[in-house]
Amino acid sequence: xxxxxxxxxxxxxxxxxxxxxxxxxxxxxxxxxxxxxxxxxxxxxxxxxxxxxxxxxxxxxxxxxxxxxxxxxxxxxxxxxxxxxxxxxxxxxxxxxxxxxxxxxxxxxxxxxxxxxxxxxxxxxxxxxxxxxxxxxxxxxxxxxxxx
Amino acid sequence: xxxxxxxxxxxxxxxxxxxxxxxxxxxxxxxxxxxxxxxxxxxxxxxxxxxxxxxxxxxxxxxxxxxxxxxxxxxxxxxxxxxxxxxxxxxxxxxxxxxxxxxxxxxxxxxxxxxxxxxxxxxxxxxxxxxxxxxxxxxxxxxxxxxx
DNA sequence: CTCATATCGGACAATATCTATCTGATTTGA
DNA sequence: TCAAATCAGATAGATATTGTCCGATATGAG
Numbered sequence: 001x002x003x004x005x006x007x008x009x010x011x012x013x014x015x016x017x018x019x020x021x022x023x024x025x026x027x028x029x030x031x032x033x034x035x036x037x038x039x040x041x042x043x044x045x046x047x048x049x050x051x052x053x054x055x056x057x058x059x060x061x062x063x064x065x066x067x068x069x070x071x072x073x074x075x076x077x078x079x080x081x082x083x084x085x086x087x088x089x090x091x092x093x094x095x096x097x098x099x100x101x102x103x104x105x106x107x108x109x110x111x112x113x114x115x116x117x118x119x120x121x122x123x124x125x126x127x128x129x130x131x132x133x134x135x136x137x138x139x140x141x142x143x144x145x146x147x148x
Numbered sequence: 149x150x151x152x153x154x155x156x157x158x159x160x161x162x163x164x165x166x167x168x169x170x171x172x173x174x175x176x177x178x179x180x181x182x183x184x185x186x187x188x189x190x191x192x193x194x195x196x197x198x199x200x201x202x203x204x205x206x207x208x209x210x211x212x213x214x215x216x217x218x219x220x221x222x223x224x225x226x227x228x229x230x231x232x233x234x235x236x237x238x239x240x241x242x243x244x245x246x247x248x249x250x251x252x253x254x255x256x257x258x259x260x261x262x263x264x265x266x267x268x269x270x271x272x273x274x275x276x277x278x279x280x281x282x283x284x285x286x287x288x289x290x291x292x293x294x295x296x
Numbered sequence: 297c298t299c300a301t302a303t304c305g306g307a308c309a310a311t312a313t314c315t316a317t318c319t320g321a322t323t324t325g326a
Numbered sequence: 327t328c329a330a331a332t333c334a335g336a337t338a339g340a341t342a343t344t345g346t347c348c349g350a351t352a353t354g355a356g
Contacts, residue, residue, distance in 0.1 A: 001151055001227065002236050004314065008254075015253055026331070040316055046333070058332045059324025075257070079149065088150050105163050105281040106156075109223070109272050116268045117261070124257050133253040152343070174302070188345055194304070206303045207353025 001088075003079065009036045010044045010082045011075070011129070014053070018070035018130040024063040044082060051081035070130055076121035086121075088114045149236075151227065157184045158192045158230045159223070159277070162201070166218035166278040172211040192230060199229035218278055224269035234269075236262045 012034050017025055027045065031038040045064050048054040053073060054064045066073075080086060089110045160182050165173055175193065179186040193212050196202040201221060202212045214221075228234060237258045 001149070001155075001231055001234050002238070003149055005238070006314075007149075008237060011254055028331095037316060039318075042332080043316090049332095056332060057324080058322070058330090060330050061325065062323080062331045064332090075261075083149055086149050089156060090150070090153070105277040106159055108280070109277060113223075113265070113268050113272070117265055120261050120264045124261070129253040129257060132256070154344075176302095185345060187347075190303080191345090197303095204303060205353080206301090206351070208301050209354065210302045210352080212303090 004083065006040070006044060007079055007082045009034075009041060010048070011078055011126075012036070013041060013044065014048075014066075014070070014073065014078060014126045015130045015133060017064070017066055018126050021066050021070055024057065024061070024065045026063040029063070047081050051077075053077065053081055069127070071125050071127035073126040074122045075124040075126075076118055078126070079121060086114065086118060088117070152231065154188075154192060155227055155230045157182075157189060158196070159226055159274075160184070161189060161192065162196075162214075162218070162221065162226060162274045163278045163281060165212070165214055166274050169214050169218055172205065172209070172213045174211040177211070195229050199225070201225065201229055217275070219273050219275035221274040222270045223272040223274075224266055226274070227269060234262065234266060236265070 013030050013036065016030055016034055017023075027038050027042050030036070031041045045054060045056070049056045049064070052067060055067050056062070056064050076086075089106070161178050161184065164178055164182055165171075175186050175190045178184070179189045193202060193204070197204045197212070200215060203215050204210070204212050224234075237254070
């Protein structure tokens with residue numbers, strides 16, 4: 001009943017990138033200041049490219065860039081990009097797993113609760129989180145680089 | 149971001165026991181009709197005893213029994229009895245894990261979302277779920293025993 | 297008193313998932 | 327042509343989940 005560390009990394013990464021939404025960031029530029037293992041972050045960024053949150057460019061001046069405004073990226077979108085569609089119980093995804101099938105008493109309850117959770121996650125945007133972050137010298141060092 | 153199978157077992161178990169709230173159930177009486185591994189269920193029942201949802205009695209006519217009405221047992225209580233206090237993110241529990249400490253932008257967001265989720269889970273009772281369960285011959289076979 | 301029944305508690309094994317790394321391939325611009 | 331980067335897949339290591347087993351203890355029945 002909790003998000004994975006991967007998802008936590010993913011959110012921190014986007015908050016960081018949102019500081020300079022137009023810049024093309026390399027894996028290392030994001031991983032180092034945020035303390036995320038670079039090769040692990042690379043995997044996460046791939047998922048963002050596949051889900052359309054980021055675009056990527058290979059080669060010398062390549063890297064990753066937000067495809068839309070941080071204000072248009074919700075926590076729900078981020079979580080689903082990384083973990084797949086949210087489902088509180090296995091039987092939400094595959095009905096077969098629900099051993100009591102159609103008469104599973106909890107099924108509709110999970111569905112409702114999940115709906116409330118998803119709605120709430122959809123209210124929070126990366127922009128909101130980024131705006132909230134305090135500025136400190138150490139933090140500034142991380143984002144004070146040249147860019148577009 | 150999903151409940152464990154253990155929690156799923158736990159809820160099904162309580163729904164089953166709620167059919168006959170005064171009866172003293174043995175592990176086997178609950179495990180067999182619900183298809184839960186008996187020795188695994190035994191562990192779950194221990195947690196319920198520790199959290200006060202069930203009382204237990206050893207020996208020949210021993211077993212487990214609800215300590216209060218199914219209408220007074222919420223999903224939140226059940227989940228917390230099994231999984232411990234709910235926390236969507238590790239940094240909810242141990243602040244040290246939150247690598248950016250006090251300036252973690254997501255911290256307050258998680259706190260709010262978690263609050264909404266907990267509130268929703270607190271709305272659902274075992275009674276509500278048990279009432280919703282359909283009666284079928286196969287199911288009746290499971291609960292049609294002597295007792296309380 | 298003895299015995300079968302049941303919970304209690306801990307250790308343990310098997311499995312699955314999560315986290316992280318590495319390697320080779322491909323693309324790109326200087 | 328070369329260095330810088332992403333891309334894709336394999337794989338190892340760590341951790342969590344799921345499930346089993348066993349000895350200890352308590353209890354009521356005979």
